[in-house]
Amino acid sequence: MxxxxxxxxxxxxxxxxxxxxxxxxxxxxxxxxxxxxxxxxxxxxxxxxxxxxxxxxxxxxxxxxxxxxxxxxxxxxxxxxxxxxxxxxxxxxxxxxxxxxxxxxxxxxxxxxxxxxxxxxxxxxxxxxxxxxxxxxxxxxxxxxxxxxxxxxxxxxxxxxxxxxxxxxxxxxxxxxxxxxxxxxxxxxxxxxxxxxxxxxxxxxxxxxxxxxARGVPTVAGPQEATLKQLTGRTDQQSDEKMVVSDVKLNRLLYGDTPADKPSAALGPAEFIKKLGDTTIVRSLPATQPNGPSIVLRDGATVGMMATPGDELLLPGGYFKGIRSEKLVDRLDFVSLMLALFCGTAAxxxxxxxxxxxxxxxxxxxxxxxxxxxxxxxxxxxxxxxxxxxxxxxxxxxxxxxxxxxxxxxxxxxxxxxxxxxxxxxxxxxxxxxxxxxxxxxxxxxxxxxxxxxxxxxxxxxxxxxxxxxxxxxxxxxxxxxxxFNASFLVGWAFNIAASANLPAIVMLLFWGGTTRQGIVASILVGLISSLTWLLLTKEAFVNIYGYTGHLGIAPFSQPGLVTIPLAFITLVVVSLMTRPRWVLRGLTG
Amino acid sequence: MSDPGASHDAHHRSPNQELGMVLFIIYFALYAGFIAITVYDYKLLGKELFGGINLAIGYGMGLIIAAVALAILYAWLAKPDPVEPNEAAEI
Structure with missing residues (x-):
């Protein structure tokens, strides 16, 4: 069917x-x-x-x-x-x-x-x-x-x-x-x-x-807590319910045929979020942590297990690790992505x-x-x-x-x-x-x-x-x-290129009378080449495209927009000023 | 005679562009505020707003709702164009 x-x-x-x-x-x-x-x-x-x-x-x-x-x-x-x-x-x-x-x-x-x-x-x-x-x-x-x-x-x-x-x-x-x-x-x-x-x-x-x-948030309780302790080495004191989330095959290995044994009542939109926040969630993730609990699937792949309080999963920083980093450059990566998403759609x-x-x-x-x-x-x-x-x-x-x-x-x-x-x-x-x-x-x-x-x-x-x-x-x-690659991550790259190459040209054409055709051409090419070059020098490109496992990349962070969007704007202004028609310059100087 | 090297005739703002710019600035301020909180103190986003909903969820949903609300407001306030010359047809 x-x-x-x-x-x-x-x-x-x-x-x-x-x-x-x-x-x-x-x-x-x-x-x-x-x-x-x-x-x-x-x-x-x-x-x-x-x-x-x-x-x-x-x-x-x-x-x-x-x-x-x-x-x-x-x-x-x-x-x-x-x-x-x-x-x-x-x-x-x-x-x-x-x-x-x-x-x-x-x-x-x-x-x-x-x-x-x-x-x-x-x-x-x-x-x-x-x-x-x-x-x-x-x-x-x-x-x-x-x-x-x-x-x-x-x-x-x-x-x-x-x-x-x-x-x-x-x-x-x-x-x-x-x-x-x-x-x-x-x-x-x-x-x-x-x-x-x-x-x-x-x-x-x-x-x-x-x-x-309507299904709510089914949970597991009782014997599974022991398994959770074995997996994570700790007991979470923040909640009295434990949830197991993983591959079906994984659940069979660990807990029998049912992924959850405690059905939940239907929840409203806010209640659903609250319930998740109050629950410890055990996730199986593609990569294993060093010395962390892991399990081997039937097809031989090894996946890591991680127990996380739900309220932590409802905060930013789980995927974009830079958000929780002490280093400014790591946090700029996130700012750069959000800027690219904001500027990229219209381009x-x-x-x-x-x-x-x-x-x-x-x-x-x-x-x-x-x-x-x-x-x-x-x-x-x-x-x-x-x-x-x-x-x-x-x-x-x-x-x-x-x-x-x-x-x-x-x-x-x-x-x-x-x-x-x-x-x-x-x-x-x-x-x-x-x-x-x-x-x-x-x-x-x-x-x-x-x-x-x-x-x-x-x-x-x-x-x-x-x-x-x-x-x-x-x-x-x-x-x-x-x-x-994750599909969203790759699209983020496309947004960075679009925001760097196209948006400055469109915006300046519409809002600045001094824009020249040379300025537009230079802005598009500088935005395009700089963002593309940056992306091809990131850690993700070195690891996932070139196959250099563990390589940290050359670009300081993954998303170039924070640097390349302003660069394209500046290029347009500088080149436009340099190529302004003479009659405009005469008018400016009186 | 206009010079093809510069775009001096394109910058007479229409009322819709003025309105759009105001709404854009309002939304940008909201968006930038969210990014600033996330970067400088992400734990602040864990504060409960109401009924178990934290600030992260509330602000994020709020940004989506604000975008929709401002778009509807713009459609409501925007003035029809006096003439609709399809300049593309002349290219």
Whole structure:
């Protein structure tokens, strides 16, 4: 049944895409849905576009594993929409046509330099944003279809061990379907896929939260306390109830078939939080602590066990260790992330292109408000889904991204199938938007504006489709390589790049009369290169990408935004002042 | 004659931009306050606000609700544009 529901969602999406694709033959239809999408549909499509695998799988997974810190992403992701609505939405709609490069260059007589810089930035950001979506897709498909860890191989190729894993197959599957969607129809079908996905995601997550609250917080008592002492070496005196949270297999090993033996009454939203805060929670985590309790799963993997007072899990610092550090530089990492999330949303290319699908700036404003309401409601739900997953007794300690679907599984196979299928369409909706933004950057910005290749509408749409396929293939390869990252963490990187490369240019263009085209080009390139270089020199890159276990990295902290966003602003001001037209300088000097 | 090198004609603020800027500053102050507390004294966020809800949860939820409330306020107060020239069509 799980697979049947999943396949229904996939074929429904593809069918819808094909049917709507028949209406989008022109460049205006392909890139901007003819600018005729209604503001309410566009608002929900904003939610469908924005609530990606990082929001659903990543945030819920982080909360389930580490508590409150995942919710920090919810706060930051929504806060970014305030910038989008109050600063960006209406002017960007008035200035642009198909892409954000149009808006930046419009005031300068369609500058090729600006278009080139903006197109490169769009491509880099879209690809960085695509990676976590693909990672999330791979995580989903493997358990959903019951795929083994390794499907084929490993093969020894030139000294490297290569194999086709269940995760890789998931990434390839999503990539293939999304390329089909974008190639068949463009923005028209992408809008409707995002609208349907956004609606379903919010509605079904609300239903899931109602079920979580109705179940309350089941706990274990009695004999398990002894086990808890053995595991942790201490007894927590703060609470009289002990909760065991872990992989189902783990629970079987430790406590028999039931993860909890003391059912709870239904709880209200505040009571649920209070109950969690009053309870000691034993979590199984992917990494073992030195000399800490750990246990070996049936598949041979070792996971650590940790007992933590619930009220501590409802405080920041469980995942972002820097928050609780004495060192200022560690705390700056967190500040930098929150700044990037705040500034990044309004600079994401796949969000910006949605402003060209509505007819006027009033529609742009209204659709952003609808988007904020839907997205804000969803982010409130993430806290309960994450905490519900934490105490569900059904967590995969090796993959935080699977926490929300596995939580749904504790309510039965049907909810699991529905939530997994929705998560899958979540990936489809966001990836479609990203690939469309990237293909627009290539076909419209690079080929037509920068290289001056004037083609017919039909040829332009065709080149965009080829570009979409190429970007999709790159995303698939990177999605396989970045398997071990949490989806939200990777999206945080994309926000840093977007906030550094795009936002200073957009804001200064709108609010400072002295902005020159040279200033904009320099700002985009400095923001892009500095943030990208910083990210590739972080500890996470050295350990997870280059394979240097234990390497501390070269960058002082993981999130570059705190340094690279101001750097891009300063660059724009300095270069603009240096390249100001003479008549302006004469006017200034009297 | 306008010079294509600079963007001097783009900076006449509309009433909506003025309103948006005020609401933006209000929200930014709330957001910055949250980050400041988290960085300088995260334990303060453990203080109970009401009914077992600590400041961390209350402030975080408050930021989400504030974003939604300010967005609705903006939509309510924003003035319709007198003309809607689609400048993009001229590009």
């Amino acid at each position: 799980t697979i049947a529901i999943f396949l229904f969602f996939v074929f429904f999406t593809l069918g819808l895409s094909w049917w709507l694709g028949k209406r989008a033959k022109t460049a205006s239809g392909y890139f901007a849905a003819h600018g005729q999408v209604g503001w309410f549909v566009n608002g929900i499509a904003f939610a469908g576009d924005y609530l990606s695998a990082a929001s659903f799988l990543g945030i819920c997974g982080l909360i389930a594993f580490y508590g409150y810190d995942g919710f920090l992403y919810s706060i930051g992701f929504l806060a970014g929409w305030v910038v989008a609505l109050f600063v960006i939405a209406e002017p960007i709609k008035k200035l642009g046509k198909f892409t954000f490069a149009d808006a930046l260059s419009a005031k300068f007589g369609n500058s090729r330099g600006i278009t080139l810089a903006a197109a490169i930035s769009t491509l880099v950001i879209s690809i960085f944003y695509l990676i976590p979506q693909m990672v999330g897709a791979g995580s989903l498909i493997k358990p959903l279809l019951g795929l083994p860890e390794v499907l084929l191989g490993p093969y020894d190729v030139a000294g490297m061990k290569l194999s086709l894993t269940g995760h890789a197959l998931g990434v390839i599957g999503v990539g293939g379907i999304v390329i089909l969607i974008v190639v068949t129809a463009g923005m028209v079908s992408t809008t409707w896929v995002q609208f349907i996905k956004g609606s379903m995601l919010v509605v079904f997550c609300a239903v899931l939260v109602v079920a979580i609250l 994401l290319p796949h969000i910006l292109i949605r402003y060209y699908t509505v007819k006027d700036s009033a529609s742009a404003r209204k659709s952003t408000v609808v988007g904020i309401i839907a997205i804000g409601f969803f982010y409130v739900l993430t806290l309960y889904i994450g905490l519900g997953a934490m105490v569900s007794g059904n967590i995969d300690p090796k993959d935080s991204n699977m926490s929300a679907p596995l939580l749904a599984q504790t309510f039965g196979q049907l909810p699991f199938a529905i939530i997994s299928a929705i998560a899958f369409t979540t990936v489809l909706g966001t990836v479609s938007g990203l690939i469309l933004a990237a293909s627009g950057a290539i076909a419209h910005d690079l080929i037509e504006t920068v290289f001056g290749h004037q083609a017919s509408d039909h040829a332009k749409v065709n080149s965009a489709k080829w570009a979409a396929a190429g970007v999709g293939v790159i995303a698939v390869v990177l999605g396989i390589l970045f398997k071990s």
